[in-house]
Amino acid sequence: MLELVIALFLVALNGVFALSELAIVSARRPRLKAMAEQGRSGANTALALMEDSGRFLSTVQIGITLVGILAGAFSGAALGDRLTQIFLDRGMPEGAAEPLGYGLVIGIITYLSIVIGELVPKQLALRNPEGIACAVAPLMRVLSKVAAPAVWLLNASTRLIFGLFGPASDSDTTVTEEEIKMLVVEAESAGVIEEEERRMISGVLRLGDRPVRGLMTPRTDVDWIDLADGEETIRTLLIETPHSRLPVTEGTSDNVIGVVQSRELLASLLTGQPLDVRAHLQQAPVIPDTLYALDALAVLRDSAVPVALVHDEYGHFEGIVTPADALEAIVGAFRSDSEAPEPDATRRDDGSWLLAGSMPVDEMAEILSVTLPENRSYHTVGGLVISEIQHLPNTGEHVNALGWRFEVVDLDGRRIDKVLAIPLNQRAGATVAPT
Numbered sequence: 001m002l003e004l005v006i007a008l009f010l011v012a013l014n015g016v017f018a019l020s021e022l023a024i025v026s027a028r029r030p031r032l033k034a035m036a037e038q039g040r041s042g043a044n045t046a047l048a049l050m051e052d053s054g055r056f057l058s059t060v061q062i063g064i065t066l067v068g069i070l071a072g073a074f075s076g077a078a079l080g081d082r083l084t085q086i087f088l089d090r091g092m093p094e095g096a097a098e099p100l101g102y103g104l105v106i107g108i109i110t111y112l113s114i115v116i117g118e119l120v121p122k123q124l125a126l127r128n129p130e131g132i133a134c135a136v137a138p139l140m141r142v143l144s145k146v147a148a149p150a151v152w153l154l155n156a157s158t159r160l161i162f163g164l165f166g167p168a169s170d171s172d173t174t175v176t177e178e179e180i181k182m183l184v185v186e187a188e189s190a191g192v193i194e195e196e197e198r199r200m201i202s203g204v205l206r207l208g209d210r211p212v213r214g215l216m217t218p219r220t221d222v223d224w225i226d227l228a229d230g231e232e233t234i235r236t237l238l239i240e241t242p243h244s245r246l247p248v249t250e251g252t253s254d255n256v257i258g259v260v261q262s263r264e265l266l267a268s269l270l271t272g273q274p275l276d277v278r279a280h281l282q283q284a285p286v287i288p289d290t291l292y293a294l295d296a297l298a299v300l301r302d303s304a305v306p307v308a309l310v311h312d313e314y315g316h317f318e319g320i321v322t323p324a325d326a327l328e329a330i331v332g333a334f335r336s337d338s339e340a341p342e343p344d345a346t347r348r349d350d351g352s353w354l355l356a357g358s359m360p361v362d363e364m365a366e367i368l369s370v371t372l373p374e375n376r377s378y379h380t381v382g383g384l385v386i387s388e389i390q391h392l393p394n395t396g397e398h399v400n401a402l403g404w405r406f407e408v409v410d411l412d413g414r415r416i417d418k419v420l421a422i423p424l425n426q427r428a429g430a431t432v433a434p435t
């Protein structure tokens with residue numbers, strides 16, 4: 001009987017080691033940090049064990065190996081003897097009693113070791129790694145102190161063997177952008193950072209992937225002066241524009257020759273001087289629309305004029321970008337004195353979203369939780385709709401894509417102003433063809 005109790009105890013001990021190992025290895029560091037800040041006991045110890053994972057894993061390995069040896073050498077042999085004796089007492093021949101007795105003991109102990117010693121504790125550990133890590137960490141720390149000399153020997157031997165294979169490759173330690181994004185989402189759900197901070201970090205990371213076309217003010221919205229404009233037209237523009245820098249074109253609208261500050265033109269008008277736009281011209285950097293926003297920001301930083309003129313591959317003037325556009329891509333739209341900004345996306349009670357046609361498509365992908373095709377040629381929600389529908393749509397037309405139905409609800413001229421996005425699983429029987 002005592003042998004049976006010892007065997008079960010060893011199996012359970014194996015389970016404790018398996019549980020502790022998986023819980024501490026798979027616990028998320030930001031969540032443990034948050035628990036430590038909330039005063040949860042064991043959280044700091046678990047973090048310390050994670051920091052020194054080599055020593056912790058060696059301790060667990062020593063524990064599991066010792067338990068296995070003890071279970072086999074002591075209780076296995078003793079239980080095998082006991083069971084063989086029982087079969088002999090019942091008149092079984094010795095040649096059959098011994099293999100049967102030992103075979104049964106090996107089978108039962110193997111079964112219990114796998115189920116109670118490994119599978120159940122590991123499943124348990126995966127369900128709540130941080131909570132279990134906090135609970136087992138103090139015991140594991142005591143054990144790792146007791147086992148320190150043996151652990152040192154194991155670590156030194158492991159390092160020696162790894163040393164024979166040369167230095168570790170960099171790829172193992174490189175953190176990918178995707179991992180950073182996941183970490184930031186986890187940090188937010190663990191309460192380590194605020195939602196607003198998470199949004200800004202995602203916005204900064206997006207700047208490196210987003211072409212400047214996705215955040216520029218398009219040419220249709222730009223207030224600019226043509227050198228051929230009469231004084232009256234320029235006066236009206238200066239009175240009406242809320243912007244302090246205006247691009248200046250000469251000849252064609254694609255030939256932007258620089259920018260002027262509206263303040264300087266107003267000053268010369270107020271002092272009674274003749275309106276000479278060319279005299280106030282400043283050179284602004286010209287950038288291609290495919291340049292990444294991060295690189296555009298570097299161009300603006302090095303430029304004396306904080307406006308970049310965006311041109312496409314054919315040399316057409318496409319729009320302008322200023323540091324304010326980059327900041328807006330990170331923190332969202334600003335309220336100006338003249339008008340409250342309309343949000344790019346508004347969620348409606350039925351789960352659909354009303355989206356601005358000019359909304360950057362990667363921001364849309366984030367709020368709708370969809371993955372955009374790698375080789376896409378569009379940058380805005382309106383561009384997505386046109387690319388899917390394959391023509392300039394009219395109000396009321398729709399197309400199904402990315403698991404959503406996109407319906408054009410408002411046009412501004414030929415420009416798509418508002419799009420209604422409805423999840424397709426909400427509309428039974430939706431089709432994939434434009435109307």
Ligand SMILES: Nc1ncnc2c1ncn2[C@@H]1O[C@H](COP(=O)(O)OP(=O)(O)OP(=O)(O)O)[C@@H](O)[C@H]1O
Pocket residue numbers: 216217221222223224242243244245246247320321322323324325
């Ligand atoms: N001439 C312009 N026409 C249309 N949009 C412009 C013009 N100049 C700047 N913008 C846009 O206005 C937004 C704010 O830009 P920014 O703050 O750099 O200039 P601003 O509007 O002139 O304001 P400020 O007077 O503070 O410089 C950005 O989206 C920018 O692209």
